[in-house]
Amino acid sequence: MATRSAMSWTDDGDEPNDDPGGEAAPTRSGDSSRRLIEAAIEAFADRGFHATTTRDIATRVGLSPAALYVHFPSKQALLAEISVVGHEAALDLVERSAATQTGSVDRLRAVIRDFTAWHAERYRVARVVHHEIAALADTDQSRVLDVRRKIEGVVEAQLSAGNASGEMDVPDTRAVARALLSLSVDVARWYDPRGSRTAAQIGDLYADLATRMVSARPPAPPEGERT
Amino acid sequence: MATRSAMSWTDDGDEPNDDPGGEAAPTRSGDSSRRLIEAAIEAFADRGFHATTTRDIATRVGLSPAALYVHFPSKQALLAEISVVGHEAALDLVERSAATQTGSVDRLRAVIRDFTAWHAERYRVARVVHHEIAALADTDQSRVLDVRRKIEGVVEAQLSAGNASGEMDVPDTRAVARALLSLSVDVARWYDPRGSRTAAQIGDLYADLATRMVSARPPAPPEGERT
DNA sequence: GTCTATACCCTGATAGAC
DNA sequence: GTCTATCAGGGTATAGAC
Incomplete structure (x- = not known):
């Protein structure tokens, strides 16, 4: 799986909560997976994997904790x-x-x-x-x-x-x-x-x-x- | 405080669950603090601070989780x-x-x-x-x-x-x-x-x-x- | 100083409606 | 695909007996 999506998020810049839509709403999404990954990178890097909660990650993207599990089976x-x-x-x-x-x-x-x-x-x-x-x-x-x-x-x-x-x-x-x-x-x-x-x-x-x-x-x- | 006890545990070897008494019982202790620190070093190093539970640490020394709080105010x-x-x-x-x-x-x-x-x-x-x-x-x-x-x-x-x-x-x-x-x-x-x-x-x-x-x-x- | 028991909170993950 | 609601489990830390 990692190979299929390989490097999709690899060379983006560092734009944390970039939200071109304005609100924290769905933002005409489709790329929630990618945004979750970016948020997770930030959180894991700053606090560490175990200190990061799924809530942390989801919230940064403007999603509910449950939404994460649509895109990834687990933290x-x-x-x-x-x-x-x-x-x-x-x-x-x-x-x-x-x-x-x-x-x-x-x-x-x-x-x-x-x-x-x-x-x-x-x-x-x-x-x-x-x-x-x-x-x-x-x-x-x-x-x-x-x-x-x-x-x-x-x-x-x-x-x-x-x-x-x-x-x-x-x-x-x-x-x-x-x-x-x-x-x-x-x-x-x-x-x-x-x-x-x-x-x-x-x-x-x-x-x-x-x-x-x-x-x-x-x-x-x-x-x-x-x- | 760190200065007072400075280096007390600094140059010990690497002897994890050393228990000269035999049982996991009190072992004629007195140095529980030191042993807790050694156990914590092992656990923190292997799994990380957040992934380590106070139970982990206390158990390695043969103590109950509560005993830790006699020696340290918090994890x-x-x-x-x-x-x-x-x-x-x-x-x-x-x-x-x-x-x-x-x-x-x-x-x-x-x-x-x-x-x-x-x-x-x-x-x-x-x-x-x-x-x-x-x-x-x-x-x-x-x-x-x-x-x-x-x-x-x-x-x-x-x-x-x-x-x-x-x-x-x-x-x-x-x-x-x-x-x-x-x-x-x-x-x-x-x-x-x-x-x-x-x-x-x-x-x-x-x-x-x-x-x-x-x-x-x-x-x-x-x-x-x-x- | 150590134990048992437990309070209390938070976490990862699921159920089911929309 | 996302939400709200919630469960089950485990975490830190405390209470009180010994």
């Missing part, structure tokens, strides 16, 4: 939709980023930059995706962990390739791949859109840091360069 | 104790690590290594400390954010000093300090004690990564070194 199913689609969007992003470049260093840069910027720009989805895994049903957890492994695989592949070409010097590709992704992921935890740095700036900075972390260092210079 | 107060003391322990650790070294590079290395290893070793406390801030009362949130700023200050100071001495080359000390800490903090989210790397190993790896991220690069060598 948990709503979370699953968000988590699965969110993970798939992240994987898709990473794969497309990697494909825009050829060298392993450039590929890593692009992946880290875009992955990081995504975690800032869409920090609410990202928070839900990364912090509410324990609240998912086992079967959904497995699906999500599968996607994660694929994302890690893309990054680790660049590190291995970089080692092979001599452009990188990464002793433990597995651990460093995890560290790089962890660094990007955690942006979603602390990012505040009112902060002074834009999502794109953070992405660029993190791409630089990643490059520094993995690049082969040139042999030490003769000595006595800087004072 | 939230329990969380506050954990969060405040946990933050103070982290700050204490960072300050003592920094004090063991003199140069800014060595100081940064020591701080990152110990801070990271702590987040792995005590990943349950760390998870609670970092992921349940929103569940704290406003006043406790402020206290905790204060401590955070101090920790960031210690790291940023090393970056500034390193820039000044020429050993480092960090364009945005604020952002990089945050990134470094973020990297360490996120270890608590994914760390699994059954994994193949020890907390100390991860600490060492992260200290290396941090060094690479901030070190001034020597001027490019003549060319044609590596093939």
Whole structure:
């Protein structure tokens, strides 16, 4: 199911209670599902899955609590939709980023930059995706962990390739791949859109840091360069 | 209050339902508060604050739900104790690590290594400390954010000093300090004690990564070194 | 300090009319 | 597809005996 509706709500901006109709009434709806998902993302991100009530979510959309169950069988199913689609969007992003470049260093840069910027720009989805895994049903957890492994695989592949070409010097590709992704992921935890740095700036900075972390260092210079 | 009892439970190992008495009976107690805190850390870390019931916590210690309220005025107060003391322990650790070294590079290395290893070793406390801030009362949130700023200050100071001495080359000390800490903090989210790397190993790896991220690069060598 | 019993509220989810 | 009304269950916290 997540695949069918995949990414339908993935790239909307951040417009919480957008209600073009004026009233909180039906608003010539048809897209209640989508609006419920958006409201749930906000609520789950701000308060957490368990602290959020179905009333919270429904009310934000201007619906009664009961209406939610026409679109989703349970509160948990709503979370699953968000988590699965969110993970798939992240994987898709990473794969497309990697494909825009050829060298392993450039590929890593692009992946880290875009992955990081995504975690800032869409920090609410990202928070839900990364912090509410324990609240998912086992079967959904497995699906999500599968996607994660694929994302890690893309990054680790660049590190291995970089080692092979001599452009990188990464002793433990597995651990460093995890560290790089962890660094990007955690942006979603602390990012505040009112902060002074834009999502794109953070992405660029993190791409630089990643490059520094993995690049082969040139042999030490003769000595006595800087004072 | 957190200061009085500070760190009393901070460096215990990970022994969940340790009950030397045998039965789940009173166990010649006296330290029920401490045991409740330990149980709460486990539960909050595994399921989250809101998903944890006071019954959960009390039962793990072999007490009735009501007994909890003799030691803590509310479930939230329990969380506050954990969060405040946990933050103070982290700050204490960072300050003592920094004090063991003199140069800014060595100081940064020591701080990152110990801070990271702590987040792995005590990943349950760390998870609670970092992921349940929103569940704290406003006043406790402020206290905790204060401590955070101090920790960031210690790291940023090393970056500034390193820039000044020429050993480092960090364009945005604020952002990089945050990134470094973020990297360490996120270890608590994914760390699994059954994994193949020890907390100390991860600490060492992260200290290396941090060094690479901030070190001034020597001027490019003549060319044609590596093939 | 701990227990049993329980008050009281809120939550997720359902029933049935429209 | 949405509403109103409501149920059944479980949550935090308290009362009062021991």
